[in-house]
Amino acid sequence: MTAYLLNLAQLAAIFGLLAASLNVLVGYGGIFSVAHAVFFGFGAYAGAQIALNVTPDVLLVSAAGGLVAGVLSLALALPALRVRGEYFVVASLGLQMVATTAFTEAEPVTGGLGGLVGIPPPQLLGFSLASPWAFLAVCLAALFGGLAVMRLLMRGSFGRSLMALRDSESAAEAFGKNVALLKTLAVALGCTIAGVAGGLFALQMAFVNVESFTLDQSVLVLAMVIVGGTGTLAGPLVGTLLLLLLPAALSFLPGIPPTEIGAVQQAIYGLAMALLMIFRPAGLAGRAQGKR
Amino acid sequence: MIERRMLLRAGLGAAAGGLALGRARAEAEPYVLGTLFPMAGPNAEYGTIFTEGAQLALTHLAADKLLSRQVVLKAEDSQGTPQGGAVGMSKLVNVDHALYVLIGFTGVSKAAAPIGTRAKVVMVNGGGVGPDLAGLSPYYWNVIPLASAEVSRIAPYLVAKGWKRVALIYMDDPFGNGLRKSMQTDLPKAGGEIAGLFAITPAEQQFSALAAKVRDAKPDVVYFASYGAQQAQIIKQLRDNGIDQQLVTYSGALIPSVRSLPQAEGLIFTVQTAPWSATDPVTRRFLADWQATHKELPSVYHQNYYNAVRLFGLLAHGLEQQGKPVDGDSLRAELLRVRRFALVGGEGTFDDLGDLSVPIDIETLKGGQPVKLD
Known part of the structure; x- marks a missing residue:
């Protein structure tokens, strides 16, 4: 049981970091992206290649993941940032579709749909992190480190400018804010952290393929942010715990015939999400509109 | 002094009693088989078919009293994704303590294989036909011909x-x-x-x-x-x-x-080869019982996952007869020792990778x- 819980805790920490990184875009910047799994994927593939060909050192893997995702986010997101609101959602949807195809086709780098297998167990400065406890500690350190950086930035002038942009892009521009620069920095920050999470994900799974970076994954991460509450530090964590752990908890429901287990779990899961959004529209940890 | 001796004797008696109880409980513990199939979404149809074949084999194992312990099936929904497969496999291995997991689909198999291999849990594929599923792990076997x-x-x-x-x-x-x-x-x-x-x-x-x-x-x-x-x-x-x-x-x-x-x-x-005209008792029994319940011919997927569970029964039976423990290593050793098994469709032969060869x-x-x- 302990090993299973540790496995879930590692995934929760990684997805918590991923959801928190999307919160920079959605919650603080008002940039609704449905392509965040793409940058998670860039980080995972970059990290997996480093682990397979250089060293499975968690620092190097995470740094490579963050760097690749951050740089590519600038190249890919800059043209899309010329549009705003629902038009950006559509632009990011296009980016997600293109990236999924690219992941599938770039077989020498990504392994295609077959993916990259045999990623070695993680290390830290030469010490093995094969123990689940040790790797969990690294994941938690990355999570809380990432949250600390976000807290620092969001409480400073960058964060306040970003939130002004979220509340009214025209008003922020009228007050002399450099909208394009703010958006670009928000995207770069969010995607770099997503890339770090991707590197950790590659080490945790020991296998990556395109099926982990599809539109479904992007929507799941967006749901984690919204269900938990946008624009708060705790919101994405609460959303991650709920959306990741609820299916796991439902798998313990006794007495369900094996052939019906998926349908029953999906029905309960969907119903819980719908009820939550009806009764807590600002998310579990979210603040009401007027209190922001 | 007498009191101390009595206390010591009582303590030893209690300890011995506890050991005996623990052993009896261990003997009564069932063998846990897991299934890791997509049970919701566009591929749920496969999950249902795969499970039905395994369930019939479990009924037959119980009826035959082939094993000294009960065999139970624990189902996990892989959601057809690597992440779902890894989480499901982790639960089957670490919570349910499954020692033999029925699996399908390439991405799920590749994500679950490292977890199963580390825990030395046998994984048997009867549905995925991707050529790269051969030799995925010493504990990953195929009971279906690959594409x-x-x-x-x-x-x-x-x-x-x-x-x-x-x-x-x-x-x-x-x-x-x-x-x-x-x-x-x-x-x-x-x-x-x-x-x-x-x-x-x-x-x-x-x-x-x-x-x-x-x-x-x-x-x-x-x-x-x-x-x-x-x-x-x-x-x-x-x-x-x-x-x-x-x-x-x-x-x-x-x-x-x-x-x-x-x-x-x-x-x-x-x-x-669908051996529905075969006359061997294993095939006849599978076919008769399947048709009695479902009123139609089974598919090869039903046959494969029936065979996967039957294979477990035969291997575990052999190990029990030899007084050996039933775990991933011993199951693999027994498979490579025996190689030929009476399965639905006739005698099946396994190669060094744990892959079954059958006519097409x-x-x-x-x-x-x-x-x-x-």
Whole structure:
């Protein structure tokens, strides 16, 4: 049981970091992206290649993941940032579709749909992190480190400018804010952290393929942010715990015939999400509109 | 002093009693078998079929009292994704303590294999046919012929029928690409040629443009390799768009959504020999009990997962007879020691990788039922 819980805790920490990184875009910047799994994927593939060909050192893997995702986010997101609101959602949807195809086709780098297998167990400065406890500690350190950086930035002038942009892009521009620069920095920050999470994900799974970076994954991460509450530090964590752990908890429901287990779990899961959004529209940890 | 002796004796007695109780409890603990199939979403149809075959085998194991312990099945929904597969496998291994897991689908298998290998849990595939599933791990076995074997069987048949120019529609994934490579090797060897290669993706639903391209290639026959509900879409849209050439595929088409499709009438496919006319007692019993419950013939997937569970019963029985523990290592050693087992379809032989070799038939759909051609 302990090993299973540790496995879930590692995934929760990684997805918590991923959801928190999307919160920079959605919650603080008002940039609704449905392509965040793409940058998670860039980080995972970059990290997996480093682990397979250089060293499975968690620092190097995470740094490579963050760097690749951050740089590519600038190249890919800059043209899309010329549009705003629902038009950006559509632009990011296009980016997600293109990236999924690219992941599938770039077989020498990504392994295609077959993916990259045999990623070695993680290390830290030469010490093995094969123990689940040790790797969990690294994941938690990355999570809380990432949250600390976000807290620092969001409480400073960058964060306040970003939130002004979220509340009214025209008003922020009228007050002399450099909208394009703010958006670009928000995207770069969010995607770099997503890339770090991707590197950790590659080490945790020991296998990556395109099926982990599809539109479904992007929507799941967006749901984690919204269900938990946008624009708060705790919101994405609460959303991650709920959306990741609820299916796991439902798998313990006794007495369900094996052939019906998926349908029953999906029905309960969907119903819980719908009820939550009806009764807590600002998310579990979210603040009401007027209190922001 | 007497009191101390009495206390010591009582303590030892209690300890001995506790040990005996613990041993009895351990003996009564059931063998846990796991299933890691997609049980919701577009591939749930496969999960249900796979599970039904395993359930019948469990009923037979219990009825035969082949094993000293009860065998229970724990089901996990893999959601058809690597992440879902890894979480499900972790639960089966660490919480349910499954020592033998039935599995299917390439991505799920690859994500679950490292977890199963670390815990030395045997994983048995009876549904996925991607060529890269061979040798995934010493604990990963296949009880289904992989796609390359099916292509080797159909290529000479197509040429012999005069269908030399083959248009190949294939899934752009390891399974589809493996099948394409086999076709590119086996078809010219048999005297045929590829009229055109058409890659599709798992999410594709519209095949009208594809049909136009296939028509332009002027093939004698159209071979497609997809899976799940998409197969019915391909067949229907090819026919609706005027492709009247013979359609050919592999064993993945043997699912209700394809069999019930009027446009699939006459579809030719390869499939491991369905031994429904075999006279061996294992096959007769499987068939009789299946038909008594379901009022129709089983599919090869039912057969494969029945065989996977039956294989566990035979291996564990052998180990129990030798007084050995039943775990991943001993199951593997027993498989490699015995090699030949009485399964549905006759005697099955396993190779060094743990893959079962079986003969392959060519069949067609008539009124939704498979009919043997060759």
